[in-house]
Amino acid sequence: MKHNRPAYLLIAPYLLHFSVFIGFPLVFSFVLIFHRWDIISPMEWVGLKNVHRLIHDRLFWQALWNTAVFLFLHIPLQIVVALFLAVQLNQRIALRGFFRAAFFVPVIVSGVVIAILWDKLMAYDSGLINHFLASIGLPKIGWLIDHRLAMPSIALVATWKNVGLYIVLFLVGLQGVPRHLYEAADIEGASGWQKFWNITLPMINPTVYLVVILSTIGGFSLFIEPYIMTGGGPLNRTLSALLYIYKQGFFFYHMGYAATLGFAFAMLVMLVVLIQRKLIEQEVGY
Amino acid sequence: MKSFWRYAVLVLATLIFVYPFMWMISVTLRPEEEIGGFGLWPKTWTLQNYATVFTKIPILRAFGNSLLVSLSVVVSVILFCSLVGYALSRLQFRGREAISNLVIFTMVLPFQLTLIPLYLLVVKLGWADTYLALIVPFMMSSFAILLFRQFFKSIPQDLIDAARIDGCSDLGIVFRIFWPLSIPAIITVGIISFMGIWNEVLWPLMVIHKQELMVMPQLVTLFALGGASEGQLGVQLAAATLLALPILIAYLFFQRYFIESLATTGLKE
Structure with a gap:
């Protein structure tokens, strides 16, 4: 190893950018946790008050609970639907490219468009979905206004938006499963379901893991769907982690507390991802 | 059957x-x-719904803003991150491992942690309600650096040695040898960073309040939620359609690139 001036010149812009836009905010976030600040008046040292407030903040726990509800619906649904459609596509069929491209459309369209569109589709009185239910003689459903259903509805929309990406990831995984494993199973007389359960699923487990992690990070970053569709209601049941940080920061100008929330939620994402990794490693030992 | x-x-x-x-x-x-x-x-x-959108909000201006911001970010990310990726994969220098680890650390760092302090920094720099706030914090991407680093590892050392004998500098090597051989990586980084910045809405909501500086997703969000659309379904969805259209048209022509690029998000962890 030696000093290499050109190398340092190439790296310098990155280090500068990192120091200003990641390093400094990182340090500053620790400072903010101990302060109250509305940006306009001077910062005020409040010791552990923000932490104390967080522990007793009903809305913080509500947002955490909402995120858990979202993830418990979103992750299994995402995996089952994506895997099912990927298996259907991983056959000798015509138009495979067309189907794959069609499923991918919601992935590339802005979340803003998706949220506005589904807000209209799920509307109680004028929405197309309730219109359909009524036309086949079923009662209307309060997709976004019933406090028990609002978060499941948003989880449904988020799944609809992302599933095309996971279909593609699963397809890549499925194509990596060696053919001879299936041929061997055929000789043994295994059923289609047995082959799926004993060959396909273990082989594509890294992809399952990836989907779980990406969906978890996505759940903690949920923002635009509740912001547009419900505003966090009804009864705060769709208040997401990020929406709550945003509200504390930009409705109330509690910057110290908003930073404390950000810190807490960031630690929680990392903790949840770590636990998931341990669980999945134990389960399959890959 | x-x-x-x-x-x-x-x-x-x-x-x-x-x-x-x-x-x-x-x-x-x-x-x-x-x-x-x-x-x-x-x-x-x-076309009345579209006419209403165009008279009520500066949607063309917002489209221009979005284009300016997104293209600036994409060009910067490709330029700077390919240089860093080159240094990390092909040059020997003290601290190389440490910097590689720093990049990985940055990528797994949840953004909720730095969101509020970053906002306060941008405000104190006097960048609120400027293009700088929308562009500068996103000019680097850890994901892009790691992708370039990975891709550049597969380029034969002979090419670098030959170029050095011809008196080629490191910049010359990156621009004249590595770039032409890395078109797939450049397309992937370009599409991923473009989609990320084009669709971003939380950050613009935080730092931009002047309507003429708003990017498209922000303007459409506030239009759909606010009173200006007067709750008219057709008008709100026309604004949403105008927001979706540029990406949908690009997708129609380059769908394979979109799908393959965004699927590499899988490499993220």
């Missing part, structure tokens, strides 16, 4: 993913009183 059901399932799924968009576009092309029902073909065709 088995394949009949397979196609039936796939066609049904296609309808579920695509029909809502077709319905959205068809609703924007008819008068408000004709909205309702599942039909996709308007009885009366009209």
